[in-house]
Amino acid sequence: MWCRSTCTSPAAPLTRGSCLPACSRCCRKLPDNNAYNRSGVEMPEALVRGVRINYAIIGDGGPFIALTPGSRRPYGELVDLSKAIAANGYRVLLHDRRNCGASDVAFDGSGSEHEVWADDLYELGKQLGALPMYVGGSSAGARLAIMYAMRHPDGLRGLLLWRLTGGQEAVDKLSENYYGQYIKLARAGGMQAIADSEHFAECITARPSNKERLLTQDVNSFIDVMTKWRAKFLESAKLPIVGASEADLNAIKAPACLVAGNDVIHTPVTARKAARLIPNSELHEDVVERRSDDNLRQEWDRQEWRDAEPKLAKIFAAFLNRVETN
Incomplete structure (x- = not known):
């Protein structure tokens, strides 16, 4: 590992058990933030497009796979699944996206929230020498x-996708959850109300410097970014999946492994549409309980998906091995 304060080269990939007491190039003492979380996973951070991103790499070698959880949750929920996949000869890159977990809060209205996240991940992968990599996630x-x-x-290199989101109900509910509620809070109580909200209070707990970043954020700029992100999200109601048109999905050349959800936000129909439109894809509909389209869960069952992780890891590992072999 190389320290980022003096070395001009990007950080070499960190792997489980690779934490060093000093920079391998300049012998400078490494910063204290290269610690381990409660799962025993190393927690370094990188400066990505001006934003400090908390990340971890699980696995000792092989191609990289970047996995991201749903909503704005931190990456911790994917550690066990990542370990199971990494055991097959891969390295899994986990990171807290901006405005998530222990990374910086930062609001960039130059694109949709997911476009900003995608560009951050690409830059992080570039810094770590991980490209090209498999990319996947839930919701x-x-x-x-x-x-x-x-x-x-x-x-x-390829896609690993589960619990794909699509449809009017999903767009209406999630646009309010992710954006609408914060627009209302900011208008009523300014950035203090945002800092006091459940999600951003958790971001402050995970990285205390986020409190100052939030309280010094111009409230009108914050509202403007949230409004732009919400508008982008609402445009997706008539698309096959949130964020991508038929033409977008048709243009994906990389192989893809899709796993269907079984609730009204992550409908099996959405996964089927995506699998039909992505040329080189495979679909699995039996990882969790298979339900008819008129009997879907009203909310996703976290424990059901947690219990399904061994099966999910097996499916993904088999897919990855086929792609790598071919």
Whole structure:
């Protein structure tokens, strides 16, 4: 590992058990933030497009796979699944996206939230020497992966997608959850109200410097970014999946492994549409309980998906091995 304060080269990939007491190039003492979380996974960070991104790499060698959880949740929920996949000869890159977990809060209205996340991941992968890599995720993480495929095909080996999101009900509910509620909070109580909200209070707990970043954020600029992100999200109601048109999906050349959800936000129909439109794809509909389209869960069952992780890891490992062999 190389320190980022004096060495001009990007950081070499960190792997489980590779934490060093000093920079391997200049012998400078490494910063204290290269610690381990409760799962025993190393937690370095990188400066990505001006934003400090908390990340971890699981595995000792092989191609890189970047996985991202749903919503704006931190990466910790994917550690066990990542270990199971990495055991097959891969390295899994996990990271807290901006405005998630222990990474910086930062609001960039130059594109949709998922476009910003995709560009961040590409830059992080470039810094770590991980490109081209497999990219995947669940729900919002799957949207990030699709956006990454659309914007950075040169940095992509393949896609691992589960719990894909689509449809009017999903768009209406999630646009309010991710954006609408924060627009209302900011208008009523300014950035203090945002800092006090459940999600951003968790971001402050995970990285205390986020409190100052939030409280010094111009409230009108914040509202403007959230409004732009919400508008982009609402445009997706009539698309096959949130964030991607038929033409976008048709243009993806990388192989893709899709796993269908079984709730009204992550419908099996959405996964089937995506699998039909992505040319080199395979679809699995039996990882969790298979339900008819008129009997879907109203909310996704976290424990059901947690229990399905061994099966999910087996499916992904088999797919990855086929792609690598061919």
